[in-house]
Amino acid sequence: MLLRRVVLTMLLVLGVCANADARLLLLASQDSGLYRSFQQGFEAGLSPESLDQGITFTLASDYRPAAQANSGNIIIAAGLEAAKKVASINLGDSRVVYTMLPQSSYQWLRENNLLVEKHQVLFVDQPLHRFVNLAQIAFPSIKTLGFMHGDVSAKHTENLRQDAARRKIQLNDVSLQPGRHLAKVLDKLMTGSDAVLALPDPFLFNRRTVQSLLLASLRRKTPLIAYSESYVKAGALLALYSSPEQIGRHTAELVNCLTEVCDAENQKNHPKYFSVQVNNVVARQLGFKLAPAYELQLKLESEDARHAE
Amino acid sequence: MNTPPPFNYGLIGFGLFCSISSLSVQAQTPQPLSEEAYWGEVPVVMSATRIAQPVTDAPVAVTVIDRRMIDASGAREIPELFRMVPGFIVGYHDGHTPSVSYHMSDERYSRRLQVLVDGRSIYTTAIGAVPWATLHITMDDIERIEVVRGPNSASYGANSFLAVINIITREAVLDHGTSVKTNLGDDGVRELFVRHGGGVGKLDYRVSAGFIGDDGFDNRLDYKRTQLASLRADYQLSSSDVISFQGGVATGPRGVENRFIPDLSVDREKELLNHHEHIKWQRTLGLNESLSVQFYHIYQRNFETFYNGAYSIAGVTLAPNYLDFSRRTDRYDLELQHNINLAETVRVAWGGGVRDDQVWGGENLMGDEEIHNHLKHGFINLEWAPEGDWLLNAGAMVEDYSTTGTEVSPRLGVNYRFSPGQSLRLTGSKAIRAPSMFEYATDYGIYNAQLDPSGTMNLLFWKGTQQTEVEKVTSYEFGYHLAPIQGNMSLDVKLFHDELTDLIFKVGTGNCITSHCDTFLNSYAFTIQGAELEAKFTFVDSSALYFAYSYVDIKDNSNPPYGSDPLMAPEHSFSLLYMMDFNHEVTAGVGFYFTDWIQGWEADEPEAMRAPVRRLDLKLARQLDLFGYETELALAARNVLGKYEEMEVLSHDPSFPNLNEVDSSAYVTVRIQLDR
Numbered sequence: 001m002l003l004r005r006v007v008l009t010m011l012l013v014l015g016v017c018a019n020a021d022a023r024l025l026l027l028a029s030q031d032s033g034l035y036r037s038f039q040q041g042f043e044a045g046l047s048p049e050s051l052d053q054g055i056t057f058t059l060a061s062d063y064r065p066a067a068q069a070n071s072g073n074i075i076i077a078a079g080l081e082a083a084k085k086v087a088s089i090n091l092g093d094s095r096v097v098y099t100m101l102p103q104s105s106y107q108w109l110r111e112n113n114l115l116v117e118k119h120q121v122l123f124v125d126q127p128l129h130r131f132v133n134l135a136q137i138a139f140p141s142i143k144t145l146g147f148m149h150g151d152v153s154a155k156h157t158e159n160l161r162q163d164a165a166r167r168k169i170q171l172n173d174v175s176l177q178p179g180r181h182l183a184k185v186l187d188k189l190m191t192g193s194d195a196v197l198a199l200p201d202p203f204l205f206n207r208r209t210v211q212s213l214l215l216a217s218l219r220r221k222t223p224l225i226a227y228s229e230s231y232v233k234a235g236a237l238l239a240l241y242s243s244p245e246q247i248g249r250h251t252a253e254l255v256n257c258l259t260e261v262c263d264a265e266n267q268k269n270h271p272k273y274f275s276v277q278v279n280n281v282v283a284r285q286l287g288f289k290l291a292p293a294y295e296l297q298l299k300l301e302s303e304d305a306r307h308a309e
Numbered sequence: 310m311n312t313p314p315p316f317n318y319g320l321i322g323f324g325l326f327c328s329i330s331s332l333s334v335q336a337q338t339p340q341p342l343s344e345e346a347y348w349g350e351v352p353v354v355m356s357a358t359r360i361a362q363p364v365t366d367a368p369v370a371v372t373v374i375d376r377r378m379i380d381a382s383g384a385r386e387i388p389e390l391f392r393m394v395p396g397f398i399v400g401y402h403d404g405h406t407p408s409v410s411y412h413m414s415d416e417r418y419s420r421r422l423q424v425l426v427d428g429r430s431i432y433t434t435a436i437g438a439v440p441w442a443t444l445h446i447t448m449d450d451i452e453r454i455e456v457v458r459g460p461n462s463a464s465y466g467a468n469s470f471l472a473v474i475n476i477i478t479r480e481a482v483l484d485h486g487t488s489v490k491t492n493l494g495d496d497g498v499r500e501l502f503v504r505h506g507g508g509v510g511k512l513d514y515r516v517s518a519g520f521i522g523d524d525g526f527d528n529r530l531d532y533k534r535t536q537l538a539s540l541r542a543d544y545q546l547s548s549s550d551v552i553s554f555q556g557g558v559a560t561g562p563r564g565v566e567n568r569f570i571p572d573l574s575v576d577r578e579k580e581l582l583n584h585h586e587h588i589k590w591q592r593t594l595g596l597n598e599s600l601s602v603q604f605y606h607i608y609q610r611n612f613e614t615f616y617n618g619a620y621s622i623a624g625v626t627l628a629p630n631y632l633d634f635s636r637r638t639d640r641y642d643l644e645l646q647h648n649i650n651l652a653e654t655v656r657v658a659w660g661g662g663v664r665d666d667q668v669w670g671g672e673n674l675m676g677d678e679e680i681h682n683h684l685k686h687g688f689i690n691l692e693w694a695p696e697g698d699w700l701l702n703a704g705a706m707v708e709d710y711s712t713t714g715t716e717v718s719p720r721l722g723v724n725y726r727f728s729p730g731q732s733l734r735l736t737g738s739k740a741i742r743a744p745s746m747f748e749y750a751t752d753y754g755i756y757n758a759q760l761d762p763s764g765t766m767n768l769l770f771w772k773g774t775q776q777t778e779v780e781k782v783t784s785y786e787f788g789y790h791l792a793p794i795q796g797n798m799s800l801d802v803k804l805f806h807d808e809l810t811d812l813i814f815k816v817g818t819g820n821c822i823t824s825h826c827d828t829f830l831n832s833y834a835f836t837i838q839g840a841e842l843e844a845k846f847t848f849v850d851s852s853a854l855y856f857a858y859s860y861v862d863i864k865d866n867s868n869p870p871y872g873s874d875p876l877m878a879p880e881h882s883f884s885l886l887y888m889m890d891f892n893h894e895v896t897a898g899v900g901f902y903f904t905d906w907i908q909g910w911e912a913d914e915p916e917a918m919r920a921p922v923r924r925l926d927l928k929l930a931r932q933l934d935l936f937g938y939e940t941e942l943a944l945a946a947r948n949v950l951g952k953y954e955e956m957e958v959l960s961h962d963p964s965f966p967n968l969n970e971v972d973s974s975a976y977v978t979v980r981i982q983l984d985r
Contacts, residue, residue, distance in 0.1 A: 034345065102342040102346075219453070228348060230351040231351050233593070280653070281650070284362065284363060
């Protein structure tokens, strides 16, 4: 198993074709631990039928397409760079699965006509209702959910408001701009919310914004629910996220669906597998006694199942 | 000499220079998000405390003075804020020597408190006091103040004897932009502050410069003129490493009025210079582990020389003698701390450090000698929260002083968290206070003073025997805490019983000519017991009410007794602060403070008692847009109920009729944010 992993990793790094007749092509945006984890999950999730198709792994930047594309190929474009690469090649009648892709970047590709017609997509973003469910499961008495957004995440506001309203939670949304007002705005948001939600946005990848946000959460004793494990390590109380391995596994299931008899069009675009992480040190500091992360996750999965019905 | 000097704004220029040299943060351009950002590292926010705990789990009572309370109080200087904390006593020897103490106020230097600024002990080892008037921070630099009401040597070492004040300043990342602020008002209040914060790359910084000045109390020579500048720089070395640097300098003259012996000393001026450098490295080793190392240096210089007046005693008169009461302190401190969760239910903070205090006193203070006091210390604090409602806090500090030897300060507390947000606590602890170098080794007096027309004599006032030992307290606390988790009210009730022994006081031991009048001895013992209550209500209109009450009973256990009926703390005191917020544009605060009878410092005669004080302060502030600049206008009316006598040496000596009389006064504040 270990040997197989090493060989596959080497193949990915070197951009070497594993199988000249392979009908599954995995284009990775980068050679990094992130994509190696994704690849592990992907391999583990492929069905024997899919494996029989043969797989080629390559870096998007190294990929040199054949003049004539193989008929019936499935191209798995993992990440934004891979998605851009796919837009520049002749695909024939290949089907494309976009994965490891932020929802906002998918919209950007769509607006710039960079998406192929026949495709499935799996976002890295969690569905909004899952965040709302987590907020209520973790804090049953929550009445107001704060949501700060930059230009990118602002698009979620209305959907989030509706999801929150279904749970009888009021959404307290604030538009953030960099600069000296940031600390004051965050303070006000934290004061007026029972918990605050941070969704991916370029604005929230700024170190200064993140630090201001975490400091405001700790000082106002308002829990922060974030979208990545790193946030929890840094000082957020809770995070809901999917690991690259989990995305890989879900991507494999989409591919299985395409190689077998399955209604691929009805597959969900958001990750099926996810994790919940709790920072117990912050929980103590904020005075919250939360259920363990695995219990929160189980309850959330059960809510997801109800949502799907 | 009697005229206050003109105002000097030298360091303000430094602040303005830094403001002009500001660096801007790069603008963002819209790009599609890379998936990498979803799993990218996020810089860790560090905690400032030994073991970060909710107040419900803390072993002792803690008061948090937050930014809103600071703004609403109308306080112009940091010591004023402690009027609202239950059990605290604020007094003034003169306009520039405030004294903040807890449960016991017996002299101008409140020696039994630990005061930290971002983990740096600013308690000066020379005279054993806190240089409140020359701190290098402004009110606007403060994020919050945590006041641990009770002994805490187990966490913070010697001098955390009766309480610990922990001042936490704002991180540099929160203070980008440039602002100018001025306070103008009665009593010669003329103040100007410039602040600038910015960032470049992984560095965030804040520079503050200011001028603080007033003329002190009416009819007294106690003006102060302080120029100060400070810098805070936080560098994010990696997502889990931060290096912070803080530095500051404060300098300026103070008026000194003779309050000692008529004609012996004279009205004069002294010059102060303080500076500090503090560097701290913090590393997060995971969700459950962190490490920090800090080093700081504090320099304090008090330059005070003069010629005595024509003082007559025993039929002889002194000729003018050059007297030197200057002092200088250097403190070098290195400390390491490691926090780790040993299990899901066990958290530990342990560490240790070394310190060197170098104290020099002038000819008439310490015989022109320099004394070193080396300290080695180690500490451990453990929190055990087994399944269920119980939580145990245990800790100990071991200190080894080169002057007084080795001491251990243990603490054991148990909290019963019987419902969410509510807890009962029972804690017992021992704490010590190491003698100041003044108490340990002073030789305060004039040897071979020249007489007029000829001859010499000694005038020997106070003496430290270099045998002075540490003061000790054994403290028991029973408390109830309600956190505002499920509602809009927080409440804390504390019952306490403290046994203080080996307290250092001046004891009459000589005739002042052949031997010193007084010697510092570990001669007194007291029992202090009582109750405190603290409550905060937040109302639906966003206004909030803070209320605190304290009952203190002091019993003299000394042999021979200290006095007939020592009353070094008011039996009853309470404070009330109502904070209003009208759509965030207009804010107002009403503060009322009551202090019961209390005896004057260094006195136990009935006539030295101070009558109960009722003080009312009002503050009104308006935020507005002035030609595109964010502006704040504020008016603070202080002590509007009329005159009262401030805590001081109320000896009622006819030679010194001018008491510290506090009159009604007001000042206005104008603050302009210079970047739109």
